[in-house]
Amino acid sequence: xxxxxxxxLADHLKNRSLNREIRIMEVCGTHTAQFFKTGxxxxxxxxxxxxxxxGCPVCVTPNRYLDSVIEIAKKYNAIIATFGDMIKVPxxxxxxxxxxxxxxxxxxxYSPVEALDIAKANKNRExxxxxxxxxxxxxxxxITLLEADAKGIKNFxxxxxxxxxxxxxxxxxxxxxxxxxxFIIPGHVSAIIGKSPWSFIADKYGKxxxxxxxxxxxxxxxVLSLIDMIEDKNNTVKxxxxxxxxxxxxxxxxxxxxxxxxxxxxxWRGLGNIPASxxxxxxxxSLFDAEKKFPVTPSAPKEHPGCRCGDLLRGLITxxxxxxxxxxxxxxxxxxxxxxxxxxxxxxxYKYWRK
Amino acid sequence: MKKILAGHGSGGKLMNDMISSIIxxxxxxxxxxxxxxxxxxxxxxxIAFTTDSYTVTPIFFPGGDIGKLAVNGTxxxxxxxxxxxLFLSCSLILEEGFDFESFEKILNSMKIEADIAKIKxxxxxxxxxPKGKGDKIYINTAGIGVFNNAPLRKDIKEGDKxxxxxxxxxxxxxxxxxxxxxxFSSNLKSDCASLNDMIGTISTKYQSxxxxxxxxxxxxxxxxxxxxxxxxxxxxxxxxxxxxxQNEVKGICDLLGLDPLYIANEGKIIIVADEKDANHIVEExxxxxxxxxxxxxxxxxxAYPGKVYLNTFIGGKRFLPLLIEEQLPRIC
Numbered sequence: 304x305x306x307x308x309x310x311x312l313a314d315h316l317k318n319r320s321l322n323r324e325i326r327i328m329e330v331c332g333t334h335t336a337q338f339f340k341t342g343x344x345x346x347x348x349x350x351x352x353x354x355x356x357x358g359c360p361v362c363v364t365p366n367r368y369l370d371s372v373i374e375i376a377k378k379y380n381a382i383i384a385t386f387g388d389m390i391k392v393p394x395x396x397x398x399x400x401x402x403x404x405x406x407x408x409x410x411x412x413y414s415p416v417e418a419l420d421i422a423k424a425n426k427n428r429e430x431x432x433x434x435x436x437x438x439x440x441x442x443x444x445x446i447t448l449l450e451a452d453a454k455g456i457k458n459f460x461x462x463x464x465x466x467x468x469x470x471x472x473x474x475x476x477x478x479x480x481x482x483x484x485x486f487i488i489p490g491h492v493s494a495i496i497g498k499s500p501w502s503f504i505a506d507k508y509g510k511x512x513x514x515x516x517x518x519x520x521x522x523x524x525x526v527l528s529l530i531d532m533i534e535d536k537n538n539t540v541k542x543x544x545x546x547x548x549x550x551x552x553x554x555x556x557x558x559x560x561x562x563x564x565x566x567x568x569x570x571w572r573g574l575g576n577i578p579a580s581x582x583x584x585x586x587x588x589s590l591f592d593a594e595k596k597f598p599v600t601p602s603a604p605k606e607h608p609g610c611r612c613g614d615l616l617r618g619l620i621t622x623x624x625x626x627x628x629x630x631x632x633x634x635x636x637x638x639x640x641x642x643x644x645x646x647x648x649x650x651x652x653y654k655y656w657r658k
Numbered sequence: 659m660k661k662i663l664a665g666h667g668s669g670g671k672l673m674n675d676m677i678s679s680i681i682x683x684x685x686x687x688x689x690x691x692x693x694x695x696x697x698x699x700x701x702x703x704x705i706a707f708t709t710d711s712y713t714v715t716p717i718f719f720p721g722g723d724i725g726k727l728a729v730n731g732t733x734x735x736x737x738x739x740x741x742x743x744l745f746l747s748c749s750l751i752l753e754e755g756f757d758f759e760s761f762e763k764i765l766n767s768m769k770i771e772a773d774i775a776k777i778k779x780x781x782x783x784x785x786x787x788p789k790g791k792g793d794k795i796y797i798n799t800a801g802i803g804v805f806n807n808a809p810l811r812k813d814i815k816e817g818d819k820x821x822x823x824x825x826x827x828x829x830x831x832x833x834x835x836x837x838x839x840x841x842f843s844s845n846l847k848s849d850c851a852s853l854n855d856m857i858g859t860i861s862t863k864y865q866s867x868x869x870x871x872x873x874x875x876x877x878x879x880x881x882x883x884x885x886x887x888x889x890x891x892x893x894x895x896x897x898x899x900x901x902x903x904q905n906e907v908k909g910i911c912d913l914l915g916l917d918p919l920y921i922a923n924e925g926k927i928i929i930v931a932d933e934k935d936a937n938h939i940v941e942e943x944x945x946x947x948x949x950x951x952x953x954x955x956x957x958x959x960x961a962y963p964g965k966v967y968l969n970t971f972i973g974g975k976r977f978l979p980l981l982i983e984e985q986l987p988r989i990c
Contacts, residue, residue: 306899306971313972342898342974519972634982645915655976 304520312523321350331489332359332646339655341519354618357471360436361644363571366604368464369394374599382408384418385433391643395604415447422459431593435464439491442556445563448591460593468492469500470580476508481618485529486512490544497552505538516544573613612639622652660758667786684765689778696780706741709800721848725764728797729771730852737854738871740810741803748782753792775852812869818958819936821929824951827907827921850924856946867935880919882928883966884980894966896956
């Protein structure tokens with residue numbers, strides 16, 4: 304879209320008068336950051352409030368997961384392969400960054416298949432890939448596992464913490480804790496799963512939703528459509544990101560996910576146990592399932608008593624409302640994951656709008 | 659292939675031979691003084707003195723190498739103060755096993771760059787560390803420059819304009835795209851260059867209007883602007899659309915979640931200047947081959963004292979705070 308047109312649309316959004324207060328949840332953490340980065344958050348009409356959703360995979364991963372990874376690395380002398388995002392996330396008693404400085408072998412990767420190269424180069428060691436993400440990253444993690452299977456790379460395994468986003472949104476709506484008028488639905492996730500898994504938002508809860516991309520124009524047009532839909536009581540789910548999202552999703556990617564993973568109930572930070580919201584490695588691939596391959600019993604998980612990441616991920620508060628925000632919790636010394644993940648709402652507020 | 663041995667740093671004949679037959683010969687047979695110190699005649703009593711160490715990896719990259727960088731970097735630190743660079747020292751920390759061919763190539767580019775910048779390499783040192791205790795070659799240079807005019811440092815006030823001398827992020831993204839762990843190729847080149855000549859052309863003409871100049875190396879232009887505003891009563895307002903960024907840099911940054919405003923440059927300066935001459939300075943910069951993409955990118959105001967903020971192209975604002983840590987280590 305040409306920049307002059309985007310500017311005009313942005314002006315239109317800025318001057319859009321609303322007949323009442325409107326509350327929109329942006330489900331995805333990348334949207335949270337992009338609303339700030341593009342400046343769209345700054346031009347929203349006064350009566351429109353953005354609420355952060357549960358769509359930051361690192362943030363919703365409970366401490367127990369990292370506690371187990373650290374135990375596995377210690378007990379089995381395993382190499383941990385991880386995206387950089389996970390490094391500074393606090394676990395119950397430590398973090399990968401702290402363990403790395405104490406000598407734990409932690410490798411930062413940019414693509415899951417790099418973990419296979421590490422495994423090939425370290426045949427006498429076990430390599431555990433941290434797999435934390437939503438529907439967007441699950442296909443590449445599944446492909447990595449399939450490649451390890453095909454090539455017989457037996458010293459590789461996956462610590463599966465993958466989750467599914469629609470059940471989390473369902474849990475938020477079902478709890479009725481937060482007033483939400485409509486949803487900006489993640490474009491990346493929808494590129495994989497398509498439009499229909501989101502139809503419950505309209506059908507079951509009578510709210511509108513717009514699938515949106517991540518550029519300035521996507522955010523501006525997404526919010527403009529959603530305002531119209533809310534005011535017109537047009538409670539449907541609209542695909543506003545047709546460039547990348549087919550209504551039917553990416554069938555091949557979904558097949559790959561289905562071939563490697565089963566669906567299971569899983570625990571989310573702040574949201575508790577949500578039925579059918581997580582992925583588990585199928586039995587036939589249990590050789591590559593780090594959780595099964597390396598039994599550990601880490602100490603009982605604990606949370607910082609003041610940390611309100613859980614409330615934040617349910618949309619109950621905004622980051623500056625947490626008493627620890629910029630007072631005891633900052634990216635250098637994070638208390639909760641929302642302050643260190645690049646998709647974390649606290650990280651976005653801290654970076655882009657800390658006055 | 660001939661390689662650096664532990665003995666090349668021992669202080670014995672091996673080292674002396676290397677210094678006289680290679681290092682001195684390459685870096686300046688007529689300028690290097692083999693003694694405990696070089697004796698220098700300074701034309702002026704007010705001097706600028708600076709030092710920097712270079713550890714970039716890889717040591718060769720499109721647009722330059724660690725040797726060129728070691729001259730540029732120190733020359734630029736002198737030039738941005740308004741000093742004319744005169745003398746340079748060169749300390750080499752070599753890893754045992756480093757090949758002579760690469761070593762000589764690096765010395766050659768140091769000499770070429772020193773000649774371009776009209777700075778003389780006058781003294782130095784060489785150490786060799788055991789294999790595995792270094793990474794091929796580290797270079798420290800210290801530089802001395804003299805002031806013919808007053809240093810380019812004045813009080814910045816509201817209304818002053820912020821200028822950048824060209825496209826941002828070229829060096830950092832070039833280095834990043836070469837690192838083994840990022841498997842993509844690009845046609846980018848590092849912008850590393852000695853800027854004293856270009857700075858000289860604007861500083862003589864606009865001495866009274868220039869308040870501040872700094873080369874935007876590690877941390878990019880956002881970090882320089884934060885240094886300028888830190889603890890001050892003014893803020894820096896930057897216009898997103900005004901900042902020159904090459905499309906390729908933009909693309910790679912988008913892909914990796916990086917912000918070009920925070921990416922290292924090795925041949926770009928930020929200038930704060932009085933509003934009345936800002937456009938003239940840009941015109942003057944554009945006449946120089948290292949400043950053809952120069953632009954006014956923002957204004958000093960009092961909206962958010964002590965902070966730097968960006969006006970995105972749709973007119974929204976967001977802060978550009980100092981990053982907690984460098985986005986990429988060992989960039990220079």
